[in-house]
Structures are given as C-alpha cells and as structure tokens.
Amino acid sequence: MAADADRVADEDAWALVQEAADGYRAGSFLVQPELAVSGVYDSNIFATRKDEVEDGVMVFSPDLNVKSEWERHKLDLDLGGAFGRYLSQHDEDYDDYWANLDGRYDYTDNSNVFGGLGYSHEHEDRGSPEDSQSGNEPTTFDSSRVHAGISHGLGKATLRMGGTYEQLEFADAGLLTNTDRSRDLIGAGLRLSYALHPQYTVFGQGVWDKREYDERADDNGFQRDSDGYRADAGVQATLSNRLKGEAYLGYLRQDYEDTRFSSVSAVDLGGSLNWRATPRTTLSLELDRSLEETTLAGSSGYLYTSLAGTVQHKFAPRMNINAGISVAEADYQTLDRNDAYYTAQVGMRYYIAPGYYLGAEYRILTRNSDTRMDVNNPASPQELDDYARNQFFLTLGTMLYPVKPGAYWDMPSRETLLPAAIQWPGLYTGLQLGHDTLNLHTRGGRDMGVDVSEFSHSDASAGLFAGYGVTLDRWYAALEGEYEDSRATIYHNKSKLSSRTLDLAKDRSYGIALRAGYRLATGPLLYGRLGVVRTDFDAYTTVNERTAFAFDDKRTETGVRLGLGSDIPVSHHLFVRLDYSVTDYDDFDGSLIDSNDLLQTENFAPREDLFRVGLGWQMGDLGDASRNRQVEYTGLYAGTHIAHGAVQSEASGSHNDGNSPPTDPGPYSFVGDFGDDSAATAGVFLGYGGSRNHFYAGLEGEIEDSNAGWNHQRSPTGRDFSVEKMGTLGISLRGGYILDNGSLLYARVGTARTRFNTTWAKGNNTLNNVDRDDAVSGVRLGMGAELPISRSAFTRLDYSYTDYDSYSFVTSHAEADSMTFDNSETLFRLGLGMRF
Numbered sequence: 005m006a007a008d009a010d011r012v013a014d015e016d017a018w019a020l021v022q023e024a025a026d027g028y029r030a031g032s033f034l035v036q037p038e039l040a041v042s043g044v045y046d047s048n049i050f051a052t053r054k055d056e057v058e059d060g061v062m063v064f065s066p067d068l069n070v071k072s073e074w075e076r077h078k079l080d081l082d083l084g085g086a087f088g089r090y091l092s093q094h095d096e097d098y099d100d101y102w103a104n105l106d107g108r109y110d111y112t113d114n115s116n117v118f119g120g121l122g123y124s125h126e127h128e129d130r131g132s133p134e135d136s137q138s139g140n141e142p143t144t145f146d147s148s149r150v151h152a153g154i155s156h157g158l159g160k161a162t163l164r165m166g167g168t169y170e171q172l173e174f175a176d177a178g179l180l181t182n183t184d185r186s187r188d189l190i191g192a193g194l195r196l197s198y199a200l201h202p203q204y205t206v207f208g209q210g211v212w213d214k215r216e217y218d219e220r221a222d223d224n225g226f227q228r229d230s231d232g233y234r235a236d237a238g239v240q241a242t243l244s245n246r247l248k249g250e251a252y253l254g255y256l257r258q259d260y261e262d263t264r265f266s267s268v269s270a271v272d273l274g275g276s277l278n279w280r281a282t283p284r285t286t287l288s289l290e291l292d293r294s295l296e297e298t299t300l301a302g303s304s305g306y307l308y309t310s311l312a313g314t315v316q317h318k319f320a321p322r323m324n325i326n327a328g329i330s331v332a333e334a335d336y337q338t339l340d341r342n343d344a345y346y347t348a349q350v351g352m353r354y355y356i357a358p359g360y361y362l363g364a365e366y367r368i369l370t371r372n373s374d375t376r377m378d379v380n381n382p383a384s385p386q387e388l389d390d391y392a393r394n395q396f397f398l399t400l401g402t403m404l405y406p407v408k409p410g411a412y413w414d415m416p417s418r419e420t421l422l423p424a425a426i427q428w429p430g431l432y433t434g435l436q437l438g439h440d441t442l443n444l445h446t447r448g449g450r451d452m453g454v455d456v457s458e459f460s461h462s463d464a465s466a467g468l469f470a471g472y473g474v475t476l477d478r479w480y481a482a483l484e485g486e487y488e489d490s491r492a493t494i495y496h497n498k499s500k501l502s503s504r505t506l507d508l509a510k511d512r513s514y515g516i517a518l519r520a521g522y523r524l525a526t527g528p529l530l531y532g533r534l535g536v537v538r539t540d541f542d543a544y545t546t547v548n549e550r551t552a553f554a555f556d557d558k559r560t561e562t563g564v565r566l567g568l569g570s571d572i573p574v575s576h577h578l579f580v581r582l583d584y585s586v587t588d589y590d591d592f593d594g595s596l597i598d599s600n601d602l603l604q605t606e607n608f609a610p611r612e613d614l615f616r617v618g619l620g621w622q623m624g625d626l627g628d629a630s631r632n633r634q635v636e637y638t639g640l641y642a643g644t645h646i647a648h649g650a651v652q653s654e655a656s657g658s659h660n661d662g663n664s665p666p667t668d669p670g671p672y673s674f675v676g677d678f679g680d681d682s683a684a685t686a687g688v689f690l691g692y693g694g695s696r697n698h699f700y701a702g703l704e705g706e707i708e709d710s711n712a713g714w715n716h717q718r719s720p721t722g723r724d725f726s727v728e729k730m731g732t733l734g735i736s737l738r739g740g741y742i743l744d745n746g747s748l749l750y751a752r753v754g755t756a757r758t759r760f761n762t763t764w765a766k767g768n769n770t771l772n773n774v775d776r777d778d779a780v781s782g783v784r785l786g787m788g789a790e791l792p793i794s795r796s797a798f799t800r801l802d803y804s805y806t807d808y809d810s811y812s813f814v815t816s817h818a819e820a821d822s823m824t825f826d827n828s829e830t831l832f833r834l835g836l837g838m839r840f
Contacts, residue, residue, distance in 0.1 A: 027405040032073050040065040040401035042363075047394040047709065049093060051131035051371075053387060053777065054728065054761050056711065060091040078108040095141045098127040114157030118166075121150040131371065131391065133334070133343070134185070134299060140178035145185075147172055160199040167192045184222035185299050190214045197240070205240040209252070215297065224301040226265070232258030232295070234272050251275035258295055258305070265304035268295060268337050284318040285840045287640070296334075303339035308332060310345075315640060317840050319796065320419055322355045325838050327642035329690055329705075343373045343389065346733065348688035348707045350644045350838075351397070359407035363399035366644045368392070368688055368707050370731045372759075372779070380771045381816035383764075387777040390759060392709040392731030394686050419794035421634050424745060426527035426573055426627040428480055431472050434620030436581065438465035439805065441613040441650045441830050442492035442510050443681050448606035450718060451502070451598055458714040459508075460652045460679025462805070462830055465490035469618065471519070478523040480531065488513045488614075496676040498659065501549040501668045502599035508610065513539035515565060526634075526745040527626075528791045530799070533567035533585060545606050547598050555594030555606065563589035563612070568834070570801055572747050572789060573626045580749065581618035582789055582801045584832040586648070586681070587611065613650055613681050615803045615832055617787065635746040635792045636839070637695040643837025644688050645800065651712045651729045652679035654826040657812075659723075660819035662767075674823075678727070683712035685831065693738065700740045700748055706756075708732040712829075713761075723766040727825060730759040730777075734784060748790040756784045756806050760827055764815060772817050780827070782808035790837070800835035 027036040042063040048056035067084035085101035102124035110116045128135065128143040135143060153166020170189040174182035190213065197207035214231040221227050238252025256272040270293075277289040293309045312330035319325045327350045334343040351365030373389035444459040465488055473482030493509040517535025524530065538560055546554030567585025574580055591609035598604050655678055658671040685708050693702025713728030736754025743749065757779060764774035786804030793799055810826040 026408050029073075030070075034071045034073055035405065036069045036071070037404040038067045038069075038401065039404055040067075040363075040399050042397055042399040044088075044398075045394075045396040047711075048391060049090075049096060049130060051129070051135075051391040051393060053390045054730070057093065059093050059096070061088045061096075062091075063088045076110045078106075080104075080106050096130075098142055098144070100124070100126045102126075112157075114162070115155060117152075117154045119150075119152035123148050131369065131393070133389070134182075135180070143174060143177045143180065143182050145172055145174045145182075162197045164195045164197075165193070181223055184217070184219050185297075186218040187228075187297070188216045188218075190216070203242050206238070207240065207252075208235075208237045209254075210235045222299050224299070226299075226301070227260075227262040228297070228299070228304070229261040230258050230304070232256065232268075236272055236274075238275075246280035247278070249275065249277035256293075256295060260304050262304075265338050268304065268307070270295075270307055281840065285315065286317075287313070287315045287840070289313045298336070300336070300339065300341075303336045303341070305337055306343075307335040307337065309335070315642065315840050317796070317838060319352075319794075319838070324353045326351050326353075327688075327690065327838070329688075329707075341373065341375050341389075343371055346370045346372070346707055348690065350642055350688055359403040359405075361399075361401050363397070363401065365397040365399075366686070366688065367395040367397070368686070368709055369395070370707065370709070370733075372731075376777075379775065380773070383774045383813040383815050384776050386775065387759065387779070390730075390777065394709050419796060421525040421746075421792060421794055423525045424527045424628050426523065426745075427475050427624075428473050428482075428523065428529055428571070428622065428626065429475060429624035431470075431623040432482075432579075432620055433468070433470040433623075434579075434581065434618050435468050436466070436583070436616040436618030438467065438488070438490075438614055438616035439463075439803070439830065440465040440488075440490045440492040440510065441652075441681065442490075442494055442508070443611040443613065443650060443679065444494050444508055445609040445611075445680075446506070446606060447609075449598070449602070449604035450504075450722070451600055451602075453719050453721060455722070456715075456717045457496075457678070458680040458716065459494045459496060459506075459677050460650045460681065460714070461492060461494045461677040462650070462652065462828075463491040463493065465492070465614065465616070467616070469620070473519070475523075480519075480521045480523060480529055482519045484517050484519055484535075486515045486517070486535075486537075488515075492612075494677045496678075498672055498674045499548070500659070500661070500664075500670065500672040501547075503548055503672070505544075505546055505548060507542075507544040508608065509542040510610075510612070511540040511542060513537050517565060524791055524793065526747065526792050527573045527628075528745070528747055528789075529571040530791070531569060531571070533565065533569065533583070535565045537563050537565050537587060539563060539587075539589065539612075541610065543592075543594060543608055545594055546596055549599055550597045553597035555596045557594060559592060561589045561592060561610065563587040563610075567614075570789060570791060571620065572743065572749070572791070573745060574743060576625050576627070577622050579620045579622060579626065580789075581616070581620055582803070583614075583616045583618065584648075584801070584803065585612075585614050585616075587614065611681065613648070613830060613832070615830070635742075635795060635798075637693055637700055637742060637748065639694075639839055640690075640692050641837055641839040642688070642690045643798075643800065643835050645686070645802070645833040645835030647685040647687070647708070647710075647831050647833040648681065649685065649712070649829060649831035650679050650681035651714060651727065652677065652828045652830070653714065653727045654678075654828075655725075655823060656826075657821060657823035659821050660817075662819045678714050678716065680712070680714035683710060685710035685712060685833075687732070687833075689835065689837070691738070695742060698742045700738070700742055700750065702738045704736050704738055704752075704754075706732070706734045706736070708734070723764065723821075725764045726762070727827065728761045729827075729829065730761060732756050732758040736784060736786075746792045750788060750790070752784070752786045752788070752802075752804065754784045755781055756808075757781045758806075758808065758829075760808075760811075760825075762811075762825060764813075764821070764823065766815075766821070767817060769817075772815060774813060774815060776813065778811045780809045780811060782806040782828075786831075788833075796839045798837050798839070800833070800837060802833040802835065804831050804833075805829070806831070 104122035106120035149170040193211040195209040236254030310332035314328035349367040467488035471484030515537030521531025569583030687708030691704030734756035740750025788802030
C-alpha cells in the first residue's frame, strides 16, 4: 500500500510539472520564447588523433515556438538559433539558425493532409569524415526543404503518402572546397498499416529517393548522382500504457551513375522502444540504418547503422537526470574503411526558480577507424582517423513567458535517506595494505648535453595508522599519524659503457596529517587529507664505466601529501577505509663522473601515488552501523567520474649507435621503468546489477578519454621517445557485499582496450622517426566502494590496475633499434552515479 501511495504521489507530481509550463496567448495560439546560454569546454575541438587543441565556447541559443490550440487541425512555428563564440580559436565561431513551419488539416476524424517547409543555416562538426582539416574554418551549409502528404483512414487500415524535397548548398572553407557536395534530395513514400488488434498494428512501407548533385563530377572526378529505394515490413505494439515500440525489416538499394561505383544492396532495419519503467523513470532505445553521402575519393557512400539508448529519471520535483549511450558503424562502400563511433553522456537539469533552470552535462565521443597507414616507415603505423573528445556543458536557461510554479514546487523529495545515528568520536587505529606507485622526474648533464626523463613503477606497501578525531554535527576533523613500508623501485639501464644505470627505491615513511570530512546520512565518512611525510629513499646513478664515481646515497626526504578517502562503518567499532593520496617530495641532487671525466649533476624529483585499503578500530562506539539498508541495488545505473593515476611502460630492447667505439661496438641491451602521473582522465560508466540478501553482482561498461603519458628527451643528440594514453573502452564484472548501512564494497575484473601513441626519434633524418598508434587490450583488476547519497544517487571511490598487452617495433635506421613496450596503468576514480 505504501508503494502504491508513493507511485500515485509521484505521478501527481509529474502531472503538475507538465501542467506548469504555459506561455503567452495570441488568439488561439500559444507563444513560448526561450533563451539559453551555455559554457562549453571541448578537449579536442578539431577532432584529431593527437596534438589535441582544447578551447571553450559560449553558445547563445534563442528559440521561439508558436503552437496552435485548436481542437482540430494543427499549425506550429519554430524559430531558433545557436551562436557559438570560441575563447581562443575565433576562426571556429559559428552562427546557426533555422525556421520550420508544420501544419495539418483534418478533413475527417481519421484523415488529414499535412505539410511543412523549413530553412536552416548550419555548420558541420570538425569530427565529420568530410573535414580533411585543411579548412581554416568550419564548413557551413544551407538546407531548404519542403514536405507534403496525405493520411487516410478506412476502418482498421490507414494509408499514408507523401513527398519531400531538400536542397543542400555547401560553402568552401578556406583551402577545403565543398561546392562539389551541393545536391538536391527528392523522395516519395507510402505506408499502409492495418490494426490487427488494439495493441498491435502491422505495416508495409516503401520509399523512393533520388540524389542529384549540382556539379557533374566532384573534385576527384566521380559522378555521384544516384537513385534508389527502400522496402520494409514491420509491426507497432503498445503492450501497456508504459511500454510501446516499433520494429521493421526490409531491403534497400541504391544505383549510381558512375560505373566505378557498385550498386549498394543491404538489409534495411530499424525500430524503437519506449518503456516507462517507473512513474519517474523512462527508458528508450532506437535502432536506425541509413545510406549517407560522401565525397571521399573512391567511396560511393557509407551505410550508417546506429543503436542508441537513453534513460531519464525524475530525481526530485525540481531536478531531472538523464544518461545515454550510442554505438554506430559507418561502413564505406567501394572503399576499405569502417568507422566505429561511441558516445556516452550524463546530465541534469535543475529548476532554480519557476521558468529558470540550470543544466550540466558531460559527454565523451570517440571514433575508431580501421584505416591504418604506415607513415614514412614500417615502424610508424598511424590510426589517422581516430579521435576522442571530452565535452562539458553548463547551461543557464529561461522561459521568457509566464510559467505557473504549480504545487510541485515545494513538494518534498522522496530520495532522502533517514540519517543513521553514527558518530566518529575519539581515538582510532588500524592497519592498511597499499598499491604504491613511485614516480620520478630526472634532469641532468649527459656528456655535452642534457637528459630529461620520467620514470614510474608500482609495488605493494603495508602500514599502520592511528589518530584522534572530533565531530560537530556531520562535520569531522582528526589528527592522524601513519607508518608505511613500501617495495616500490624504479630501474633503468643501458649496457653501453658510456651510458647510465639508475635505481631509486622507496623504503619506510612516517607521516602526520590533518583529515577533515563530512558524514553521509547512512554513516560513511568522506574526507580530505593534508599532511607531511618523511620517507627513506635509496638512490643510485652511475655511468657504467665509472662506477667508482657513482652517486649512491640513502637519504630521507620530506613530502607534502594530499588525498581523499572514506571510512565506512561495519559494526559499532570496526570500519573499512579506502584512501588515495598524492605526495610531492623535495627534490635532491646527485653528482657523478661521466665517460668524458666531467662532473655532472643529476636532479631527482620523486612523487608518489598511493592507494590503501585499511581495516580500522574506533575506540569509542560508532553508533548504529547496523541500520537496515534503504537502497535498492537491482537495476540500471549510470554515472561519470574523474580520475588520477599513472601510465607506466616497461621499455626493453636493443640499441645500435652509429658512433659506437671499437671497444664497445654494441648492440646494447636497454630496459627502463618509464611513466608519469601528470594528467587526468574523465569518463562515463553504465551498468546493470542485482542483489540477493547482502551479495551483489553486475556488469558494467565504461568509456574514457585521457592525455596521460610520459616523455624522455635528450639533447642535442640521442633518443627522444614518449608514450601517451588516449581513449579507452572497457567492460567489467563487479561482485561485492552490501553492508547493513547500504554501502557497497566490491571488486572488479574486466578488460579494457586503449589506444597508445608511441614516438621514437634519433638522428637527423626525420623519415626514420616513429610515431605509431597501437590499440591494445588489457586485464583490469580493481576494487572500490559505492556510498549512498540518497535512495538512488551515490558517490563512488574506485581503484584499478590494468596490465596491457605489449607491442614491438624495429626502426628503419641503418643502425636499427628494436623495442618492446609493455604498458600498464594505475587509476583512482571518483565518481557520481544514479540508479534508475
């Protein structure tokens, strides 16, 4: 009965929200002007595979809707625009605008004539395959279109016929000529449907289309005029007032005037599904296939197949949450190219006052193409058409018309969790195990030049902690001491006598920190950490033939430690801790003698990323940690995260040097623990899970983008090389245990596929340089915790280690180098998610 009451209340609130929107009335028309201003950050505005250019853009979006309020017939007008102004790349500014008029005349209750016309001026996104990056501004085009038709019902049958015409005019963009893309599109269609049952309708449909280009041949000499058809049969179903859908299957064909293009014949398919899963949650799926035009040399067009899913959830009377993911394939005809597109987004809209809203959205877009080309030499294959982009949107919008606030405005949210009577008083202590990532930047003299390197390696650690905390309502502060012992060690060696060997080992550390945090309703404590540590290091560096003059020193360095984590109550005294910290140590210098008997100085700048999982004991009573959970873990969920971690590479192989001395001719073995933690990662996750008693299992997909990587430079001569991590697609199984307070502790195992860009340069002939892309798979292991914020919202702390497959190459130099890179990644992710 209580669930039914909640359902009715939710439906009433939703109805009030829908009724709240009004507008100006002009006779029998409703006029609704709106305005939105968005700030957008784009991490890769030109959609390039590497060397991304980031920028921000302000977008002004006015819109005017005029709708008829007649009992019969319909006439709607939509006028709008989107005007973008970039902060730095002003040549990318755009002015989009449109006007659409649609109408319907009902000459009987079951029959009508309909039609409309429209015009738009738009710009093409830089991620389009038609954009060769040679244009110094976005491609713009004008679309003029008209459509008309008739729908006639006779008993259980309905016949719908119509025609369309669209004229597309493309403008040149600097050196990029686009006028050969201008064309006219003509179409005519018929659909006959029959209602077999009030819930089921079958239909058959056919479409004929003709595509005529303004120019006889495009810039590459291809004649692109064509005509074709699509024929389909399908069914519409309304299974309930919450579930309805459509599906069809058929055949499509397109014939081209140019004899070099084969006719395109393929299965035609499509469909949609809309499911109102709960009074506050709606899910939709859409499958679509179309044959798109292109002017890429050698291709007649591409078959575009997409599957998209979205979920919308009314989190609170004033707030809507949405998430979506889409997967698409562009299969180019008469050309060996296939592109895969992956897009994921999460967003929200919050009404701050009647008629005013604040929106936020994060979106990630990637394209993975199978076009792979050796550039300059066989060791340098590049994924020329791949890219990944992060986009963040923050929008302030207003309805410039009267809006009824409605009774929903002050309705309480049913998302609130009852607070648990948990405190964190007094003394506590515990032990912890960790995964310690030691990072090192070095800079020093090398013969007559300078050598700059970035190193990283991970290993296990263990330690103890103890402290004293005080609480004020839900706020918390504590002073904590810690002891840690680590096995993390960095090693680098090249066997050439005049080259160097480097070793840095981290040993014991002692620290003190201030922790400050906030207790969530169900009891977990989220905190930040600021502290100081003293750590023992064992540092060694030498020129191989001058080991008597090596720098070999055991020293203790001071570091500033920043971190965050969570203490999660398990019982009246026991708690689990997840903690991630970054420590920046004081740098130090070491002196050595090089092969030219010159005194050189090497600067060591160590950093540390440390993830720890601990078990603690609170001396005072934590309180009611066994309150029954109020969170449902079964169902769909989605969210976004930001992350920090290190990309690491075990680089090994053999080197050949053209100036090798007769006494040490080579080849020389080479090994090094390279890596860095200097960049962030962002991503979106989507999954489905279920729980039984206290146990949980789920399947989760994720998509991420990052520019994390490391670099080694030696000047004026020597080798420069680097590894950069790009986009990632992953899927994992998660299994865990739900504590009585509703917190989920879990482990994950899965696979991730990531593109790495690797460069390798030596000598003066740039044609021998390596600049390669490798998409490799890896095993991802991890653990984490989900902490309820409300009945459906949660925050997540997640740590993972991914071990990727290795890849190798041999350079094209006369004195060739042979190298293998075995990459791995440590990643701590802080996420915010929603269960639907």
